[in-house]
Amino acid sequence: MKTKTVYMCDFCNKExxxxxxxxxxxxxHLGLxxxxxxxxMNLLEEERRAFSAVSSVVNDEIRKRCDDTIKAVFDFQKEHNFTDNR
Ligand SMILES: [Zn+2]
Known part of the structure; x- marks a missing residue:
């Protein structure tokens, strides 16, 4: 038996x-x-990792890392002039 993997666009669901x-x-879709x-995507991944770290231990270093990732994602969106409504 063969299995088939299909990749779907997050925005328009095209396969x-x-x-x-x-x-x-x-x-x-984002003009990038x-x-x-x-x-x-790497920025979003770092943001996700920082936030999963914060849920177990909260300290100033992790909180700063979260703030930094939010800013990095925001700056990237601003720099490339798009919004991501996912
Ligand atoms: Zn698409």
Whole structure:
């Protein structure tokens, strides 16, 4: 039996056979290049990690890390002139 993986764009739910194509679709919705979108995804991932750390232990360092990630994501959106309504 073969299994098939389908990648779906977060914004328009269009399906792709390759993850890179779904990435590209999402990047286009935000008006970003694929490299810019990858950079943005890394920021969101760091934001997510910082917030999961804060739920177990709250201290000033982690709180600062959270604030920094929010600012990094916000600055990136501002710099590239888009909003992400997901
Ligand atoms: Zn799309």
């Amino acid at each position: 792709y056979n390759r993850s890179i194509d779904a990435y590209k679709c999402e990047a286009e 290049t694929i490299d810019e979108y990858k950079e943005y």
